[in-house]
Amino acid sequence: MKRRLLDRLLLPARVNAVRQLAPRMRHITLTGAELAGLTWQPGQHVRLQVGAAPGAVDWLVGTLRTYTVWDYDGENLELIVYQHGDDEGPGADWARTARPGDELRLMKPEGSFVTAPGAYHLFAGEETAQVAYGPMLRALPATARAFGCLEVDTPDERLDLDSDGGPQKNWDLRWTFRQGRPAASATTLVDAVRALDLPAEPGVAYLAGEARTIQLIRRHLTEDRGWPRRAIRTKPFWTPGRKGLD
Numbered sequence: 001m002k003r004r005l006l007d008r009l010l011l012p013a014r015v016n017a018v019r020q021l022a023p024r025m026r027h028i029t030l031t032g033a034e035l036a037g038l039t040w041q042p043g044q045h046v047r048l049q050v051g052a053a054p055g056a057v058d059w060l061v062g063t064l065r066t067y068t069v070w071d072y073d074g075e076n077l078e079l080i081v082y083q084h085g086d087d088e089g090p091g092a093d094w095a096r097t098a099r100p101g102d103e104l105r106l107m108k109p110e111g112s113f114v115t116a117p118g119a120y121h122l123f124a125g126e127e128t129a130q131v132a133y134g135p136m137l138r139a140l141p142a143t144a145r146a147f148g149c150l151e152v153d154t155p156d157e158r159l160d161l162d163s164d165g166g167p168q169k170n171w172d173l174r175w176t177f178r179q180g181r182p183a184a185s186a187t188t189l190v191d192a193v194r195a196l197d198l199p200a201e202p203g204v205a206y207l208a209g210e211a212r213t214i215q216l217i218r219r220h221l222t223e224d225r226g227w228p229r230r231a232i233r234t235k236p237f238w239t240p241g242r243k244g245l246d
Helices: 005-009 055-060 090-097 127-138 187-194 211-224
Strands: 011-022 025-031 045-051 063-072 077-082 103-106 121-125 146-152 171-177 204-210 232-239
Touching: 025 090, 045 090, 063 090, 063 127, 077 127, 121 127, 121 187, 121 211, 127 146, 127 204, 127 232, 146 187, 171 187, 187 211, 204 211, 211 232
Parallel strands: 121 146, 121 204, 146 171, 204 232
Antiparallel strands: 011 025, 011 103, 025 077, 045 063, 045 103, 063 077
């Protein structure tokens, strides 16, 4: 593994396991002595050193890519990497070729896209949002009320958002399927949120995934339902022509 000037700011780790969850999703588990005892909140992400970078940037730190943490047990850190079909960049190359035993470096978990106290919780987003929403939902108290609209292209791209088998009696999670339609500016997802029978008072909303769709859903919540902007947390991951917006 190539040495770089700012490597001291990153943690060494290695790939422990890789498996294909869905046609465009890879589950990658990282391990290593330096990953023990990290502080992590569900919804946070890590930045991985995935390859070389142009010019002096490579000498400093290389190319970093951001991935939401799917789970962390105090020693092993799990990622689920969504592979955009037209993405041929260093992040896609790393995710596609990662094998057990590969060495890499990463930054500690960070980010403010985490759950907040509220009367209830609303989650909306597409494929890329699932990886954040799974751990956020699992971390909610058993009595918490949650609503959700998740859109994926086909049913086999759904993730198990309650993989710990916890109670779901206070959850109303709905799925829609694009069947080949574009994920950007997805009016079908906006319509699904519009159709939710939400309580009259605002809760806390978490909107992640494609940037234009996030804007449309936020506009619906603020203009049609009267939600204050401070009750809406957003995390744009990508938009056509751009990825890694965070």
